[in-house]
Amino acid sequence: GEEVAQTPKHLVRGEGQKAKLYCAPIKGHSYVFWYQQVLKNEFKFLISFQNENVFDETGMPKERFSAKCLPNSPCSLEIQATKLEDSAVYFCASSPPGGWRNEQFFGPGTRLTVL
């Protein structure tokens, strides 16, 4: 597709429950990034992929967060045993081959509310 698609738009989970978010990058893009936005301003990088390979996972809280980008499937970000502090908007972005030379195209985000 021509836009990054993210599902669902909203997700509500009780503390301790699992949450799974999906992202379909733009066709032909090699890189996928996940960011977390808390309180409408601060963006935090979580993880990136180059095709189906993890490219940089330095931002991931590894105990509870995991992510995959498998061929012919949407990418996913999964949070096991959600905590209140995981409440945020999660954005996925994709970028064409070329790495740092390119802009990133963002999806509309998934708003996760943990109660």
Add this chain to the structure above:
Amino acid sequence: SQQGEEDPQALSIQEGENATMNCSYKTSINNLQWYRQNSGRGLVHLILIRSNEREKHSGRLRVTLDTSKKSSSLLITASRAADTASYFCATVWDSSYKLIFGSGTRLLVRP
């Protein structure tokens, strides 16, 4: 934290006026990008300036980059009510290509 700083945090201007936002960052960079976020929406890419460039224009947007001061500015000329949004600068500084965002400027353009 690698986050950059933006100022002002909030800016309110009249339609037709110019808006200037500033961004400072902490490390050497490959490029600096500006994004707009309308309330509750995703980020829209506005402009990218490479580390070897000093100024770039796109329509009503003008971006400058001063790598010696580790700072950038975004100028929106002849603002419109539709420009009301939050504006974020973001830098790419290492081989991972991830964006390091500034804290954002909330712009309100009054009709």
